[in-house]
Amino acid sequence: MSATSGDTGGLGAAAPTRPGAGSGVRATGASRLAFETSEGAQELAARQVTPPTELRRELGAVLRLPEGGVLDTGDLDVEAPDDETMIINMGPQHPSTHGVLRLMMELDGETVLRTKPVIGYLHTGMEKTGEELTYTQGATNVTRMDYLSPLNNELVYALAVEKLLGIELPPRAVWIRMLLSELQRMSSHLMWLATNGMDVGSTTMMIFGFREREMILAFFEKTTGLRMNHNFIRPGGTAADLPDGWEDDVALICDTVEARLPEYDELLTGQPIFRARMEGVGTITAQEALALSATGPILRSTGIAWDLRRTMPYLAYDQVDFDVIVGTYGDNFDRYAIRLNEVIESIRIVRQVLDKMPTGDYRVQDKKVTPPPRARIDESMEALIHHFKLFTEGIRVPEGEVYVAIESPRGELGCYLVSDGTGKPYRMHIRAPSFVNLQSLPVMLRGGLVADAVATISSVDPVMGEVDR
Amino acid sequence: MSTPTEVSGPEVVQGPAAGEDGRPLPPGVEGVPVAAALTGEPVLFPERDRYHQVVEAAQRAGYQLLSDLCAVDYLTHPGRRLPEGVRPERFEVVCVLLSLTAPARLRVRVQVPEADPVVDSLWDLYPGAEAMEREAFDLFGIGFRGHPDLTRILMPEDWEGHPLRKDYGVGRVPVQFKQAPGPR
Numbered sequence: 100m101s102a103t104s105g106d107t108g109g110l111g112a113a114a115p116t117r118p119g120a121g122s123g124v125r126a127t128g129a130s131r132l133a134f135e136t137s138e139g140a141q142e143l144a145a146r147q148v149t150p151p152t153e154l155r156r157e158l159g160a161v162l163r164l165p166e167g168g169v170l171d172t173g174d175l176d177v178e179a180p181d182d183e184t185m186i187i188n189m190g191p192q193h194p195s196t197h198g199v200l201r202l203m204m205e206l207d208g209e210t211v212l213r214t215k216p217v218i219g220y221l222h223t224g225m226e227k228t229g230e231e232l233t234y235t236q237g238a239t240n241v242t243r244m245d246y247l248s249p250l251n252n253e254l255v256y257a258l259a260v261e262k263l264l265g266i267e268l269p270p271r272a273v274w275i276r277m278l279l280s281e282l283q284r285m286s287s288h289l290m291w292l293a294t295n296g297m298d299v300g301s302t303t304m305m306i307f308g309f310r311e312r313e314m315i316l317a318f319f320e321k322t323t324g325l326r327m328n329h330n331f332i333r334p335g336g337t338a339a340d341l342p343d344g345w346e347d348d349v350a351l352i353c354d355t356v357e358a359r360l361p362e363y364d365e366l367l368t369g370q371p372i373f374r375a376r377m378e379g380v381g382t383i384t385a386q387e388a389l390a391l392s393a394t395g396p397i398l399r400s401t402g403i404a405w406d407l408r409r410t411m412p413y414l415a416y417d418q419v420d421f422d423v424i425v426g427t428y429g430d431n432f433d434r435y436a437i438r439l440n441e442v443i444e445s446i447r448i449v450r451q452v453l454d455k456m457p458t459g460d461y462r463v464q465d466k467k468v469t470p471p472p473r474a475r476i477d478e479s480m481e482a483l484i485h486h487f488k489l490f491t492e493g494i495r496v497p498e499g500e501v502y503v504a505i506e507s508p509r510g511e512l513g514c515y516l517v518s519d520g521t522g523k524p525y526r527m528h529i530r531a532p533s534f535v536n537l538q539s540l541p542v543m544l545r546g547g548l549v550a551d552a553v554a555t556i557s558s559v560d561p562v563m564g565e566v567d568r
Numbered sequence: 569m570s571t572p573t574e575v576s577g578p579e580v581v582q583g584p585a586a587g588e589d590g591r592p593l594p595p596g597v598e599g600v601p602v603a604a605a606l607t608g609e610p611v612l613f614p615e616r617d618r619y620h621q622v623v624e625a626a627q628r629a630g631y632q633l634l635s636d637l638c639a640v641d642y643l644t645h646p647g648r649r650l651p652e653g654v655r656p657e658r659f660e661v662v663c664v665l666l667s668l669t670a671p672a673r674l675r676v677r678v679q680v681p682e683a684d685p686v687v688d689s690l691w692d693l694y695p696g697a698e699a700m701e702r703e704a705f706d707l708f709g710i711g712f713r714g715h716p717d718l719t720r721i722l723m724p725e726d727w728e729g730h731p732l733r734k735d736y737g738v739g740r741v742p743v744q745f746k747q748a749p750g751p752r
Contacts, residue, residue: 152716156691156698219722226707227731227738262606389632389668392696403668410671498649501606502636502664502675513636515662519645526732530636530664538699567722 143186143203143215157213157541183207187549191220195298195553198563202540202552209548214541218534221567229527233493234260237524239330241514244529245565246327248287250279250319251507252529252565253332258413259503259514260334263496266465270415270457272336277414278349278452279322279332280505281445285356286315287508288438288445291560292363295435298557299376304366311356318348334494335469336462346453353446353453360442367435377432381543381555384429393539395510395532396441397559400426400433407506419451431558438560441508468494493522509533509560531565594629594674597622601651609673613654619678620688623663626674627693631665634694635673638662639680639704643734658682659710663690663697686711707732 146154190201199220205213229240241256242249254276261268293308316326321342323329331338342348367373383393385401398405406423408416424440426433462469470489471482496518504513510532517526536559543555593602593610600622601613614622640660642648650656659680666673680687689712690697701712702721709730712718720727729736 150716156695156716219720219724222722224731231738265606390695392634392694392700394633394635405668410668499606500662502662502673503607504635511635513664515636515638515664517640517645519648525645526640528636528638528640530638534699534703535696538696 142217143205143213145186146184146205154213157215184212189552191217195556197294197556197561198566200537200556200561200563200566202556204544204549204552206549209550211544211547211549211552214544214552216537216540218537218563218566221563223568225568226527226529229524231523233522234334234496234524235489235493237527238333239328241527241529242328242330243564244531244568245507245509245512245533245562247290247562248283248508249328250283250332251505251512253330254280255503255505255507255512255514255529256516256527257332257334258505259501259516260494260496262501262503263499263516263518264334264468264494265497266335266463266468268336268463269460271340271459272461272463273414274452274456275337275341275461276332277416277419278341278449278456279319279337280414281448281452282315282318282349282352284508285352285442285445285449286312286319288442289315289356291438291508291557292367292435295554295557296367298553299373301367301370301373304363307359307363307366311359314352314355318345318352321345321348333462335465336460340461349449349453353449356442357446360439364439368439374432376551376554377430377435377558379428379430379432380547380551381431381558382429383539383543387542388429388539391539391542392535393510395506395508395536396434396437397429397510397536397539399424399437401429402427407504407511411504413503413505416448418455419448421448431554434558434560438508495520495522496524504530507532509562509565510536529565529568531568533559533561533563533565534568537561537566594626594631596625596628601653603651605675607673609675611675611677613651613677613679616678616680616687619661619676620690620693623665623676623690624693626665626676629667630669631667631672631674633666633668634663634690634696634700635666636662636664637690637697637700637704639708639710639732641708641732641734655679659685659708661687661704661710680710685709686713688712689714691715706730709733 143157149157185206187204187206188201189204191199201217201220203215203217204211225240225244229237232240238253238256241252244252289308289312293305293312296302296304296308319329320326322345323331323338383397383401385403388398388401389403394405402425404423404425407413409423421444424437424444426437466485470486475482476486498518498520500515500517502513502515504511511530512532513530515528515530516524519525540556540559544552547555597612597614600618603611603613605611612622640662641658642656642660643658646656648656657679659682660677661680662675662677664673664675678687687710689701691701692714698716699721701715702718704710705712705718706720706722707730719725723731
């Protein structure tokens with residue numbers, strides 16, 4: 100095969116053909132798996148029909164490392180002869196893939212050689228839907244993407260809209276958002292501890308994680324009215340103020356979780372079986388993580404202290420004290436340790452928010468952005484008009500484009516928003532951390548055992564609602 | 569609580585806030601029209617031919633991470649604001665680069681004509697572009713030259729059309745209600 104087979108030329112015609120597949124190699128024996136199903140090119144094809152560039156990508160050796168130079172497409176190391184490898188399918192209906200993630204894996208015995216994540220089973224066109232909803236309605240849409248941290252989705256959307264509007268939020272709104280965002284991080288990481296525990300066989304952790312998360316969700320229900328998909332953080336502030344007695348609830352959550360975390364530490368960290376399943380499994384280097392655009396705990400597990408809350412502060416994260424947790428080896432255990440310790444850091448931040456919560460408005464007093472209080476509508480014609488306009492046409496957002504990113508529990512959650520000056524976004528793109536982080540999975544799985552794949556998938560922490568959007 | 573692993577690492581790089589004004593542009597992008605984003609970071613508008621070269625120059629200048637890549641279809645909003653010397657086309661590919669050492673972002677927006685919607689792939693620079701470019705291909709029908717596996721990623725393999733294009737018929741696939749019950 101020629102070395103330029105990766106050059107696929109004009110593909111605007113959108114024919115779903117496998118690039119390079121027709122270059123003569125295919126004749127040597129087409130994979131039945133690859134060409135006899137309805138989904139064709141999404142499948143992992145056998146080695147002899149896979150073009151070198153794609154093979155290189157799937158082997159995880161695509162990275163242009165500075166010291167490594169550019170790899171020649173011809174010098175791929177293939178340990179196993181083709182007839183001894185086997186391509187198996189894992190998912191999408193698999194209890195350990197955290198949703199409808201499907202992995203095609205090439206195995207040599209029990210060793211994983213190549214992996215190809217196949218996604219899209221939960222694609223519901225949320226970016227397209229976002230173009231049809233007004234800015235007022237938009238938060239209900241984005242909140243459903245990452246269903247384990249919905250408030251972060253609302254936050255990034257609201258921040259993007261506010262940046263386009265050019266409005267400054269009252270301090271209380273900022274701090275309420277920060278409080279909710281950190282509680283959300285705690286609940287998301289606790290949920291991850293629970294499911295990860297289940298994936299590696301610790302069903303006790305499963306129950307513990309859900310128990311603590313439940314406390315946080317109960318507080319969210321008290322605050323926002325819903326346990327998930329809150330639509331609470333909206334452009335212009337939040338939907339309501341915090342409920343009476345929120346300080347006691349939050350303090351109780353902090354105390355309880357803090358008191359119970361050492362138990363988990365003892366249950367998991369000190370457990371020889373758990374350590375054997377996690378340590379040295381699913382490793383990724385810093386350069387690989389950077390090249391594959393991985394963020395969040397995956398990037399931090401390789402020793403790079405990159406946390407947007409610290410490095411590019413948003414909200415009021417520059418006014419609170421917390422540590423960025425980093426790992427050393429980039430393996431599953433580091434990612435576990437990072438998440439466990441980030442819960443502690445979140446508790447620290449929440450306690451500081453408790454102390455520093457300013458008084459005042461919880462939303463901006465701009466009549467073009469914030470709907471008037473219900474009582475005003477009965478008294479004031481102007482308020483009625485504003486209310487009507489806001490809920491029929493949405494907020495008028497000036498023309499422009501903006502990219503805003505925050506640190507979600509899974510990594511950099513970004514929102515690229517294009518406005519054409521009307522009440523609806525012209526284009527709303529969400530940079531979903533799970534979607535991008537999934538690309539590092541083949542690198543982590545390569546060379547490991549297929550039994551460890553479950554633990555490694557879990558350590559990436561993909562949320563399929565966000566992957567597929 | 570005993571920390572289960574060593575949590576020390578390189579110092580967190582503290583630098584100027586995201587894209588403060590006055591940050592020098594990477595060398596090698598001379599002549600490329602530039603504007604400032606609302607968030608302060610520079611936005612480069614290279615010609616389609618220079619797109620790959622500009623991103624490569626940015627990578628050499630320290631933008632190690634491709635943070636985001638997406639496409640926009642400007643079919644129904646042609647009169648957008650662009651700097652001098654940039655001819656608007658129907659499609660636009662937007663990528664956001666990130667420098668970790670001096671926390672800074674850089675946005676690159678390249679115009680892609682409707683007649684020949686193909687740009688160079690960034691896969692050889694940033695392997696992480698792979699899924700994002702597949703997504704843009706899937707939803708907008710923009711081809712990426714040099715991409716190793718340009719296939720649909722979110723939509724089914726046999727899907728016709730590219731849903732995020734503005735002229736895509738939403739609801740064009742009829743929904744069948746078999747034996748819908750009557751009102752009574």
